[in-house]
Each structure stands twice: as C-alpha cells, then as structure tokens.
Amino acid sequence: MSGHAAIVGGGVIGGGWAARFLLAGWDVRVFDPDPEAARKIGEVLENARRSLPGLSDSPLPAEGVLQLCDTLEEAVAGAAWVQESVPERLELKHKVYAAIEAAVGPDVLIGSSTSGFTPSDLQAGAVEPGRIVVTHPFNPVYLLPLVELVASPASTPDQVARARAVIDGIGMYPLHIRQEIDAHLADRLLEAVWREALWLVSDGVATTAEIDDAIRYGFGIRWAQMGLFETYRIAGGEAGMKHFMAQFGPALKWPWTKLMDVPAFTDDLVDLIAGQSDAQSGHMGIRELERMRDDNLVAMMRALKPRDWGAGAILNAQDRAQGAAAGLPRTADAVTDPAAPVITVRRAVPVDWLDYNGHMTEARYLQAFADASDRFMEIIGCDQAYIASGGSFFTAETHIRHLDEARLAEVIELRTRVLGGGGKKMHLWHEIWCGTRLLATGEHVLIHVSLETRRPAPMPAQMAAVLDRFVTAQAGLPLPEGAGRFVGQPR
Amino acid sequence: MSGHAAIVGGGVIGGGWAARFLLAGWDVRVFDPDPEAARKIGEVLENARRSLPGLSDSPLPAEGVLQLCDTLEEAVAGAAWVQESVPERLELKHKVYAAIEAAVGPDVLIGSSTSGFTPSDLQAGAVEPGRIVVTHPFNPVYLLPLVELVASPASTPDQVARARAVIDGIGMYPLHIRQEIDAHLADRLLEAVWREALWLVSDGVATTAEIDDAIRYGFGIRWAQMGLFETYRIAGGEAGMKHFMAQFGPALKWPWTKLMDVPAFTDDLVDLIAGQSDAQSGHMGIRELERMRDDNLVAMMRALKPRDWGAGAILNAQDRAQGAAAGLPRTADAVTDPAAPVITVRRAVPVDWLDYNGHMTEARYLQAFADASDRFMEIIGCDQAYIASGGSFFTAETHIRHLDEARLAEVIELRTRVLGGGGKKMHLWHEIWCGTRLLATGEHVLIHVSLETRRPAPMPAQMAAVLDRFVTAQAGLPLPEGAGRFVGQPR
Numbered sequence: 001m002s003g004h005a006a007i008v009g010g011g012v013i014g015g016g017w018a019a020r021f022l023l024a025g026w027d028v029r030v031f032d033p034d035p036e037a038a039r040k041i042g043e044v045l046e047n048a049r050r051s052l053p054g055l056s057d058s059p060l061p062a063e064g065v066l067q068l069c070d071t072l073e074e075a076v077a078g079a080a081w082v083q084e085s086v087p088e089r090l091e092l093k094h095k096v097y098a099a100i101e102a103a104v105g106p107d108v109l110i111g112s113s114t115s116g117f118t119p120s121d122l123q124a125g126a127v128e129p130g131r132i133v134v135t136h137p138f139n140p141v142y143l144l145p146l147v148e149l150v151a152s153p154a155s156t157p158d159q160v161a162r163a164r165a166v167i168d169g170i171g172m173y174p175l176h177i178r179q180e181i182d183a184h185l186a187d188r189l190l191e192a193v194w195r196e197a198l199w200l201v202s203d204g205v206a207t208t209a210e211i212d213d214a215i216r217y218g219f220g221i222r223w224a225q226m227g228l229f230e231t232y233r234i235a236g237g238e239a240g241m242k243h244f245m246a247q248f249g250p251a252l253k254w255p256w257t258k259l260m261d262v263p264a265f266t267d268d269l270v271d272l273i274a275g276q277s278d279a280q281s282g283h284m285g286i287r288e289l290e291r292m293r294d295d296n297l298v299a300m301m302r303a304l305k306p307r308d309w310g311a312g313a314i315l316n317a318q319d320r321a322q323g324a325a326a327g328l329p330r331t332a333d334a335v336t337d338p339a340a341p342v343i344t345v346r347r348a349v350p351v352d353w354l355d356y357n358g359h360m361t362e363a364r365y366l367q368a369f370a371d372a373s374d375r376f377m378e379i380i381g382c383d384q385a386y387i388a389s390g391g392s393f394f395t396a397e398t399h400i401r402h403l404d405e406a407r408l409a410e411v412i413e414l415r416t417r418v419l420g421g422g423g424k425k426m427h428l429w430h431e432i433w434c435g436t437r438l439l440a441t442g443e444h445v446l447i448h449v450s451l452e453t454r455r456p457a458p459m460p461a462q463m464a465a466v467l468d469r470f471v472t473a474q475a476g477l478p479l480p481e482g483a484g485r486f487v488g489q490p491r
Numbered sequence: 492m493s494g495h496a497a498i499v500g501g502g503v504i505g506g507g508w509a510a511r512f513l514l515a516g517w518d519v520r521v522f523d524p525d526p527e528a529a530r531k532i533g534e535v536l537e538n539a540r541r542s543l544p545g546l547s548d549s550p551l552p553a554e555g556v557l558q559l560c561d562t563l564e565e566a567v568a569g570a571a572w573v574q575e576s577v578p579e580r581l582e583l584k585h586k587v588y589a590a591i592e593a594a595v596g597p598d599v600l601i602g603s604s605t606s607g608f609t610p611s612d613l614q615a616g617a618v619e620p621g622r623i624v625v626t627h628p629f630n631p632v633y634l635l636p637l638v639e640l641v642a643s644p645a646s647t648p649d650q651v652a653r654a655r656a657v658i659d660g661i662g663m664y665p666l667h668i669r670q671e672i673d674a675h676l677a678d679r680l681l682e683a684v685w686r687e688a689l690w691l692v693s694d695g696v697a698t699t700a701e702i703d704d705a706i707r708y709g710f711g712i713r714w715a716q717m718g719l720f721e722t723y724r725i726a727g728g729e730a731g732m733k734h735f736m737a738q739f740g741p742a743l744k745w746p747w748t749k750l751m752d753v754p755a756f757t758d759d760l761v762d763l764i765a766g767q768s769d770a771q772s773g774h775m776g777i778r779e780l781e782r783m784r785d786d787n788l789v790a791m792m793r794a795l796k797p798r799d800w801g802a803g804a805i806l807n808a809q810d811r812a813q814g815a816a817a818g819l820p821r822t823a824d825a826v827t828d829p830a831a832p833v834i835t836v837r838r839a840v841p842v843d844w845l846d847y848n849g850h851m852t853e854a855r856y857l858q859a860f861a862d863a864s865d866r867f868m869e870i871i872g873c874d875q876a877y878i879a880s881g882g883s884f885f886t887a888e889t890h891i892r893h894l895d896e897a898r899l900a901e902v903i904e905l906r907t908r909v910l911g912g913g914g915k916k917m918h919l920w921h922e923i924w925c926g927t928r929l930l931a932t933g934e935h936v937l938i939h940v941s942l943e944t945r946r947p948a949p950m951p952a953q954m955a956a957v958l959d960r961f962v963t964a965q966a967g968l969p970l971p972e973g974a975g976r977f978v979g980q981p982r
Contacts, residue, residue: 012728043778051785053900054841055792055806057862058813088738138709139726140781143788145805146709171809173708179696186705192687193680194739197719200679201764205670208764209771212718214677217664218629218637220718223711224791225801227703228688235630237503247579248685273692273699280700287534290631292800294542297634299794300715301546303843307786310716314636315546318662322549350545352794356878357942362886363858370853371548387847395853399978400889405945409544420979427979443978451848454896486977487890487934488911488918 003080004029004064008072008096010037013113014085015044016141018066021081023052023142024170025061030068031075038068048142055143056171072096073103081166083135085113093117094125101127109163111135115187118180119152130155133163136184137172145173148184216310225296226289233277234289241277245270299352332379332466338473341431344375345414349406360406365432366398369442372414372430377446380466382459391457393426393446401482404439406432412439418470419483424448424456426467429480441482494571495520495555499563499587501528504604505576506535507632509557512572514543514633515661516552521559522566529559539633546634547662563587564594572657574626576604584608585616592618600654602626606678609671610643621646624654627675628663636664639675707801716787717780724768725780732768736761790843823870823957829964832922835866836905840897851897856923857889860933863905863921868937871957873950882948884917884937892973895930897923903930909961910974915939915947917958920971932973 005021007014010032018041021028030041045066053060069075076082082104086096093112100110110132112122123129134150147167151160160176167174177185200206206214222231229241236244281289304312326346329335335342345368355361377383377393386392406412413433420427430442448459459467496512498505501523509532512519521532536557544551560566567573573595577587584603591601601623603613614620625641638658642651651667658665668676691697697705713722720732727735772780795803817837820826826833836859846852868874868884877883897903904924911918921933939950950958 012726047781047785050782050900051789051842053839053902054844055789056813057796057810057838058817058819059837059839059902060813138713140785140788143785143792144709144712145802146705148705171805173704173805175701175704175708177697177701179694181694181696185691185697185702186709188687188691189684189702189706190710192683193719196679196683198764200676201767203670203672205672206668206676207771208718208720208767210666210668211676211680212721212771213664213666214637214639215680215714215718216716217666218635218677219681220711220714220716221635222629223706224715225707225711225795227699227706227711228684229699229703235503273689276692276699280698280703290538291541292798294538294631294634295798296795296800297631298542298546299797300791301634303790303794304716304787305548306790306843307783309783309787311636314662314664319548322547322551326549328549346550347548348544348550351542352797353545356875357883357885362861362889363854366857366891367854384847392848394848394893396893397976397978398853398889398891398893400857400891402885402887402889405885409541411544411550445979484977484979485888486975486980487888488936488975489977 003078006031006076006079006082006100007085008032008075008082008100009085009087009113010034010041010068011085012040012044012139013137013141014083015041016048016137016139017083017085017113019045019048019052019142020170020172021083022064022066023048023060025064026170027064028066029075029079030066031070031072032068041066041068044140044142047140052142072099076100076103076108079104079108082108082110083113084110088114088116090117090121093122097122097126097132101131107131109133109159109166111163111166113137116183118182119150119155120180123152123154130159133159134184135163135167135174136187138186145171146186147172147174148177148186149174150177150180150184152180217314221297221300221311222293224300226293229273229277230281230289231293233281234286234293238286240286241274242270245273295351298350302350302352328375330375330378332381332469335379338470339477341415341417342376342379342470343413344372344379344416344430346411348409348411351408354408358407362400362402365400365402365440365442368412368414368432369398369400369430369444370395372416372442373428373444373446375414376416376418376428380470381463386463387451390451391459392449392451394449395444396447397445399443399485399487401441401485402439403441404434404437406434406439410434417477417480418467418474419443419479421467421471422464423458429483431480441480443483494569497522497567497570497573497591498576499523499566499573499591500576500578500604501525501532501559502576503531503535503630504628504632505574506532507539507628507630508574508576508604510536510539510543510633511661511663513555513557514539514551516555517661518555519557520566520570521557522561522563523559532557532559535631535633538631543633563590567591567594567599570595570599573599573601574604575601579605579607581608581612584613588613588617588623592622598622600624600650600657602654602657604628607674609673610641610646611671614643614645621650624650625675626654626658626665627678629677636662637677638663638665639668639677640665641668641671641675643671708805712788712791712802713784715791717784720764720768721772721780722784724772725777725784729777731777732765733761736764786842789841793841793843819866821866821869823872823960826870829961830968832906832908833867833870833961834904835863835870835907835921836903838903840899840901840903842899845899849898853891853893856891856893856931856933859903859905859923860889860891860921860935861886863907863933864919864935864937866905867907867909867919871961872954877954878942881942882950883940883942885940886935887938888936890934890976890978892932892976893930894932895925895928897925897930901925908968908971909958909965910934910970912958912962913955914949920974922971932971934974 004027007030010030136148138144164174301311353364417429426446432439450457495518498521501521627639629635655665792802844855908920917937923930941948
C-alpha cells in the first residue's frame, strides 16, 4: 500500500486510529482544528506505544511518521485511506466528505467512525457515494480488534474488499455487517444495555458501581471470550440450543426489562437460531466448549490478579484469607525452626501454567521459584513497604534441574533453604515437591539493590541480621544434592 | 460453620453450587429426582476440580464429602445452608420450601438460584418467610464470583449478614441488591441484550456468530474488567462523565434499538449518574484509568492466545503474518549461516511480563528462552505435527545469568547457539539482546522424550542429522563467556 493514512478528526477515536496506523508502519497525517489536538493525540499515542507492541509475539514494523496538518486538504492529499472521526452531526460529515472528495483521487476510500449513521445516510450528496463506508472501531482503538464494516449497495465488492484489507492489515478484525441499520450491530446491543441501566439508576434500584460489578464479576468475563449465543448454547447443556430457547423463551413475555417491544417467539425463530448456533459452534461438543470456556475464564481472571483489579481483586482477597489459613510464615518470628527448610509456597497448578506437552511449563517453575524467593524476602523484611521505600533484590543467577513433571491442579509445595548471604548477597535453594516426589530444584543468587540507582547496595543491618539467623542455623545442614552444579555436568 | 450444604436441584446450576461448596471444604448433600443427577453432578465436579484450584495462589482446603440423597428430607436435615436450584416455576418452588421448612430448624437459611422471582414472590406462604433469600449465581458457578443477594423486608439484617458470610466464605462475591425487582440486576441487562439480539437475528441483520463476534472482539473484553459506566467515564475523557452523557444522551431518542421505552433524560438523571460515577471511580484520574484498562485488556487478550481463541486467535493470526514478515527462520533450510547464532525470537516486552521492580520479571526470561528453544526445535523438525505424533523435548537443566534489565515495550532479540547434541540430548545457549545490551544468557540441556512413556528416547535419524549440521558448523566457535558456570562461581 503506497500513500499515507489521513485521519480527519483527532479526538479519542481519531487519535486511536492514528496510533493503530502508525504502529502498523503507516505514515499518518492528521487534521483537527482543535488547538489541543497535538497534545491529545500525543497522549493516545503514548498509551498505545506502551501497550500495543507487547500484544504481539513478534515485533511490529518500524513506526510510521506522524504529521499534524493545518488544513484538511494537506492531510488527505495523496492518502491511500481516509478515516473520518468528526462529531456525530450528519451535515458536518457531509461537509467534510465534500472537502475530502475535492482533494483526493476517485478511488480513495473514506472510512467513517460513525456509531449511528448508515452508509446511505453518509453518502447522500457525494460525488462517488460508493467510496464512503462505515468502519466503526471500539475504544481503545489501539487495542480492541473489532471494526464494524458496513457498506451500502452503492459500494462495489472491490471497494468492500479493499476496505477489509486495510483494516486487516493494521491488525484489526473487520466484521462485515451485511445490512445497513442505525447504530450497526454492537452499539444496538450496547444501547439496549445503556437504556436498561439508565432505568435501574433512575429507579434507584442500583448505583453505577453496583451495575458495573454485576457486569464485570459475571457475564462480562464470559463475553470476553464467547458471546451471547455460544454462552447460552453451553447453558442449554446436552439438550442444546433449542432446549435453552424453550426454557427462556417465555421470559420474553415477563417484565424482566422495561424495554418490552419484543420479537414474536415463533418456531421459525427458534429453528433459525438453533441452526445458526450449530453452524457456529457445532464442531465442538458441549464438554469441549465448557473446558475451553473454563480455561479462558481462569486465564483471564488470573490475568487481572497482578493489578488487583475486578475479578482478580476478589481472587486476591480470597488468597490472602486462604494463605493465612494455610499457615505459611510471613515473618521471621513465624518460622518455628530456622534450621529447617522453610515452606514458602503451597499452591495448585493452574491451567495457564501448562504447555503443549501437557505438563507445567518450564517458565512457570521459575515463577514458582521466584514466588518462593519473594516470600523469603518478605520473611527477612523485604516486604512491599520496604520495596516502596526504595530497596529490593534482583536475581543475578539461577540454576534449575527438572526431575519430574507436574500436572494440572496438582498441589506443589516449595521448600526453601539459605545457602549463604550477607552484605549485598543472598544465596537461596528451593525445592518443588508434589507429595513425595521432588519435581525440581532451583539455586539462586539474589543481589540487594537500590531501586533508585538500580545498582547493588548493602542490605540494611536489621535485614542482614535476620538473614544471618537463617544462614547460621542452616550452616550445619549438608549441601543439597545438585547444588553448585553446572549445566550438563556428569552426575 | 458446622453442618453441611444441602443442594436441592442438581442441574448445571445446582451441580456448580455443589462443586463450589465441596472445593471450599464443605460437606454437601444433594437431592435431585433426576436419575441422571449423579452423572451430571460428577461431570460438573470434574470440570471444577481441574479449573478452580489453580485460580487461587494458595491451596484450597481438603475437599468435603459429597452425598447424593434419595429424599429431600435426608439432604436438608442438619444442613447449615440450603441452596435451591429447581426449575423456574413458582408453585414448584413453594412446594419445595414447604418440605424444607418441615425438615430443618427455624434459623437455617434457604438461598434460591432463581433468575427472575423476587424474594417476596418466593416467601409467599412460608412459615419463616425471612429465611428465604435470593442467591443468584452465574454459570459456571464454580468459576464466576458473582452472586446476586436479594432479600425482602421480611429478612432481618442478621439473616442477610449470615447469607453474605456463607457466599463470601466459599470464595464468591455477594452483590447485595437493595431493591426487589423481577430478574434482579444482571439478568435485566442480559434480557435487554437478548431481546435486541433476537430482533437482529429475526430481522436477518446478523447471524448468531456475527453477533457473538461483535461482543467478544469489542465491548465484551472491556466488560470483563470495567463495567458500562466506568468504561463510559473513560470515553468521556478529560471532560468527564457529564460530557459523555451530554454527547450520547440524544441517542436515547434515536432508533438505535427496537426497545424504545426509555427513561426521561433530565438534568437530575445526569447529575445522579455523574455523582455516582465520581464516587465509584473518582479516586483515579482518566489517564490512570486508561492505563489500568489497557493493562487489563492486554493481559486478558494475551491470556486467550495459548488456546487460539477469540481475540487471542486474531492476535495469533497477526503474529504469524508479522513473524513471516520479520524473516525469522522456521526451517533449517531458511537458516542462511548454520555456523552463526540463529535469531530465534524477536518481540516487545508486554505489560504482563513486568513485576513490582518495574522491569521484565525473571520467570519471563525463562519464557523467552523456552520460546527460543521451541523455535529451534521447530527448525530441526520438532514442530507441532511431530509433537502430535508423540515425540518432544523436555528441558532437564537450565542456567540463567541476568546481566541487565528490560523495560516495558522494549524489543528483545534471542540469539541461539548449539553447544552440543545427538542421541537423546540437545545442549543450547541463548542470549537475550536489547539493541547492543546483552540482558541475559541461558544455558539449557533438553532431552528428547516419548510423550507416551514420558521417558527419554533417541530422536529420529532425520532430526539428529539436521541438529548435527548445526553442531558441526558451530563446533569451531569459542565457548560463550558464562557457559559451564555454576551459581555463585567467582568470575
């Protein structure tokens, strides 16, 4: 594709489009009369630069060049694609299209970010109506893949295919909606929820926070991976989609929403939906769908834990309650025998720790070892408060021996010994046990650092004293088998 | 809490409750007249046992004892909690409550899984009406945290508090809904979407699969972590929630849904919602909320990649296209110089690879090394098809040296050398580079195994021959600095 992407309207949506195109390697020219446009686009771009590149497991192409233009003509001249994201006023959009058409060649496509207008609405009065299509993205545009692509009969199949290729080429998902209706597809669903939610707040049934919790702790997590119909297909269980429809069809006549204009629940509608559901998901059995759903839910909810957010925050609270109940020590005083290995971690193997070999994957062994190191750091006083004050430990060196396998949901236990330490250094030895089986050993040297200089620094006297208690108490223990080994050393 | 949980009705929902209670350590007695009940509950329990334990970072208590009972009386006698999940027919539920009340003490609470009935509906005719509350869960009950807790004025604050404590104690989130309405909170939103979706299918606008894609590639992912209002607060940007309302308020009058009975869009309603939104999210600025949202979205979408599902499948397709474009070799023939280190991975550091020290966390170094090993395995012929045929490599031993830090979104490159190999063994050396900085080295011995016996087995002759090409070509290179070291060895 030669030519740049022209972005007309540089708000949250236009800025998101600019970021998508730039990070996909396109040059981008933006026109927005807002004097704040440069700052606003810069902020969106900064967000995109920190989050989008890591979504991919391969590097993005070199970023394109961004240029803010003083006139619309300058932005669109020579463009290979024009994306319009101006406010939702039809007469304004018509004016903008007229100016664009005057400045570009006849085969340049114009995508509109409109939430509500149909392509036919937008095309009224255009010189080349077919070049104007709806390409409606979702915020944040630089992360969410969905773009609703809607064309009127005025667009040729070739124009639609070219629009699809552009969207696809910048890493987004063009969902081609075959029929023009106000608000396309997703926003119709969103508008229905919005109207119902306004009723709930307006009637004093719930607050905005309660409604949000009802979404993000329940069906919202489901919808991140399967939509409405596939979810209900599973809910129908072995009896299938028809069973589900039969069970919940009558609810259409009940006052379960204030939005009461409902379609006729005929056998034809049931057959239509059941048939489409078969075409969509029939290649997988219900058990298979259930496990796919469950693995997705576990992985996504666990993905929210590190930021202590949403369902992840609920899991963390539960973990804290269970961790205390499991009796693992969090302070040196809670360690009853400093001469014995300290149990630092006890947990089940989650689905997102498995690999294609059907067992816990090697990187998660190091995660378990790192969690054990974190817990031992906490025990000697390097806890969250201490880290926030500017000191921490960085791992300098690690040696892992894999001796046996761990399977899904097996409970593993980490036992930690101190092989040495003091000054800037701590030498730890972890073993992962599953019942009576030793799965792996990890030997680690950690260096105490200043988080300001990122350089080694002696640990504080208090921490050194606590560490020394363990070093001294364990000095008499025999060296563990496998310590001090190098990779490939004969046994 | 002494006493067991009695589960009356053992379908998908009742079975899910049984699994939740059992895995939280409760004994459970189930009554369901369905002759298939034991099999169905067993299947739900099997799903729960593989997915729920790993959600937690600490082990669950010992599983309780499950007993299937022949009569309702046997199931509920001596129970500390009764959960009713029978079909949604009010007269049936009343009959069940009468039987339960005859068999349990006056202070035993009965939670109902009803989707639609209010507590007052359920309590009609009860001896102790206040003991009956709505505790409405979401499928899969053993994973999703949300439980809608609704009481009528007949329930005392103590009864509500006890119900809340039970839900909370089994790791779920009791959302207390303060006002009784048909279908509570979440199902009102779901019903609005369901009705609109039925229109869309019925009118031929979209298929079930297209509607599901419109959900799971767009707003569904957002809703897994922030709900409707918090998401729109961000969309309002710096101008805030009132600005968003002003922008989209007029849409209430437009035909954006077939469900047209809408609340009056008054200043009072705008103030009510803006105020509630401030109370909910006002402690975080818009930039802070944006970054939280972005980090959540990245982590969740990446969590879907290993199963090639939903938004994760879109990312994988994009990766394949970019990987090819980035020119990394996937076959031995594509390696131009087998005597030089092979570039096996090139990628950006994603947000979910960072830790509390603000840099790429140690376990992700091993993941990068493991990805490099996977790619090198593929190059010598151990690809997905070969692994599916029953052979693979397991890592036996690893040595990592951390030399420098990697920050968010920096691009890292893995360079792989072969230090030896043949028969059952492969000895690899990986280096992680970021521009001209060497971040870490990884030394690994991998063993070729049979996935059937899980034991070492010689690699096939063809694979050994390809590996030997690299071993021979690289034999003349000097040993990398740091190879053959043990942990803590003086330099």
